[in-house]
Amino acid sequence: MAVTVRDVAARAQVSVQTVSNVVNGRPIVAEATRQRVLKALAELGYQPNAIARGLRSNCAHTIGVVFITTERRYLVRAPYLNEVVSGIADAARDSEYELLLQSVAPHEHPSAVTQLFRRRQIDGVILTSAELGEPYVEELTANDVPFVLIDRPVAGERAACVRADNRGGALAAVRYLIQRGHTHIGLISGALNWHSGVERLAGYRQALAERGLPEAVTHSDWSREGGHCALGELLDQWPKLTAVFVASDLMAVGAMEAACTRGLRVPEDLALVGFDDLTFATMVRPPLTTVRLPAYDMGVEATQLILGHLTDGRFPQPDVVLPTELVVRESA
């Protein structure tokens, strides 16, 4: 049986209350008493029971990390999420908080996340992959659950957002292509029910508008296969394109493969720029010129935000935008 406050109290000849005060570092204990309790604590190898503590204090020291998806193998299919999760795990590591991992289906029962919150007395939630129009966001707001959204702006006292400068990144990418002399530049866009999809499209448009260049856009689904198909559609419709900005590295790899299939050389016949800068961007040939998404840092930032909120009761900054950066390699 585990050793409890009562065991410690008996050994140190004090009340359970005093033990609790010592354990929680409340500075209202006389030094002599404190030492006696500390000794008993060590001798018995006391470990506070977080469950019991959570029950009473209504704060279980747990952060929920929620993926919204129906897909199996989701972490494999959305590789940037690995980096986000890695950042969350690292940032939570030295905190008092534990991470509870959960994936829920979009539009499942909108209260699924809130239920999780209630049932496990979760203190705050980090929500990833929230498409626009996701009902969970409203649900969480309505239930007064503090949460941080990755890659989607949000309004509300108890909500914050961590995202990257997607528009700026896209802008830089397309400006770079223009600067390299391209005048017919296509876009393989991600799905537009994602905030980053919308923003990357906006950046592309802005860069073209600055020079009065024509648009050539296909929409795809973020996947490698999607990128492959999309390049075909794009070139069939606009054969004069000499460069394509692709809204994700995974799609860019697909597009690169499609270009190769068509006998096009990258970058000589077709310049390609991706977005994300995942590990494999340096593995493909030619190495992919892409926009670096600070996914790991987004995870770290999201965790610090929610942790800070749990301490201070508020978010100092409701919308954190991390910079992106064009990484020039050889594909454009």
Place this chain on the structure above:
Amino acid sequence: MAVTVRDVAARAQVSVQTVSNVVNGRPIVAEATRQRVLKALAELGYQPNAIARGLRSNCAHTIGVVFITTERRYLVRAPYLNEVVSGIADAARDSEYELLLQSVAPHEHPSAVTQLFRRRQIDGVILTSAELGEPYVEELTANDVPFVLIDRPVAGERAACVRADNRGGALAAVRYLIQRGHTHIGLISGALNWHSGVERLAGYRQALAERGLPEAVTHSDWSREGGHCALGELLDQWPKLTAVFVASDLMAVGAMEAACTRGLRVPEDLALVGFDDLTFATMVRPPLTTVRLPAYDMGVEATQLILGHLTDGRFPQPDVVLPTELVVRESA
């Protein structure tokens, strides 16, 4: 305030005990009573508080998922783990159990995991990345915590292991190279404090021994950079090598890059076979011939094992070995 059993009991005009029985599906409640309670449950939107339940029943319905590592960005640097975690998340999804994510440093305080277990009343643990000689394993055994080890055999009533047939995979890879006519075959081995490192080395040795071929081994650290350096060392020491079996895809990519730097064509001048079959294996040029590690399935299997143990109180099979498979592409 959340609605409790007492609220439900009051509304349904029964005792809290009866409500508890209904919620937990115990078949000792009269049908009429049950219906009344069910109605009250629905009307009030009752959600059982898992914390309180765990406190009383000493079973918090939580599985700990533990990474042993000091490295930051660990999920990024050990990409196969993403697949394992994805499998764990998917398998746990429809269970009653939640996943608690935690990373601990090797040789930190050996009782870190046990403490986590006690403090959060965790029911079972899935341990990944346990090097050989890891003290956590003993610690968990000594404390009677049920656990599943990924990729490391283990003894004990309350322990099980899920791993892949690393030796068989290596054997198949090297036999394939021999069959293709290679007689001077090198190995870039992973670190030997990993079970899979030892096994892949053993498979390589066995295949060579079958034909009386000479060995040529360098040890590396699983990383891309490590693979790059290792290929250099290998070729400097054994210039006649025409093929190299590389114990991980990440190292294989590094080796492929090193070969390219040396002006060697793959596979004409140097055949390369990897191990893992991660996503990027099909992205490099030439596409990597490799051994498929069923990492996702290992995560699923580990979860089912621990879940089964929590139900039955035992592991039906203490050492689950999943098959590996040679995937022939173009690098060999």
Place this chain on the structure above:
DNA sequence: TTGAAAGCGGTACCAG
């Protein structure tokens, strides 16, 4: 079959 009461292991509150 149902109900009343006693905890699980902490923390909050109040009295001394």
Place this chain on the structure above:
DNA sequence: CTGGTACCGCTTTCAA
């Protein structure tokens, strides 16, 4: 500053 006691929400035990 310290101790006693109620109580968080649920399950378990035992009696009716």
